[in-house]
Amino acid sequence: MQFKIKSGTRSAAHPLCNTCRWAVVIKGAAESQELIRCGAIDQMIPFPVVECSDYANKNDAELRDMRQIAWVVDTNRRRVGFMSPEKWRKQNPSSDPLINF
Numbered sequence: 659m660q661f662k663i664k665s666g667t668r669s670a671a672h673p674l675c676n677t678c679r680w681a682v683v684i685k686g687a688a689e690s691q692e693l694i695r696c697g698a699i700d701q702m703i704p705f706p707v708v709e710c711s712d713y714a715n716k717n718d719a720e721l722r723d724m725r726q727i728a729w730v731v732d733t734n735r736r737r738v739g740f741m742s743p744e745k746w747r748k749q750n751p752s753s754d755p756l757i758n759f
Contacts, residue, residue, distance in 0.1 A: 673706035679716035 680698040
């Protein structure tokens with residue numbers, strides 16, 4: 659037998675703000691002492707958030723960060739191989755290796 663509950667209370671999920679890149683979380687000594695400020699909407703959050711359309715995990719790298727560390731496959735020479743991003747930028751100062759993606 660299955661039950662479907664509409665408009666019920668959500669289960670105890672971990673609050674998203676603890677891992678969101680937009681959030682500033684300040685905790686006191688007691689578990690009830692917590693202030694959360696959301697930088698995405700520039701407001702204080704009075705309750706634990708379990709779903710948010712602007713959530714961005716602060717542990718995930720942003721595209722600009724990944725571009726800085728990405729290795730480039732150099733196919734212009736006889737020997738095909740990887741090239742560090744710094745070396746590629748020195749050889750191609752006016753180009754972006756990811757412009758075609």
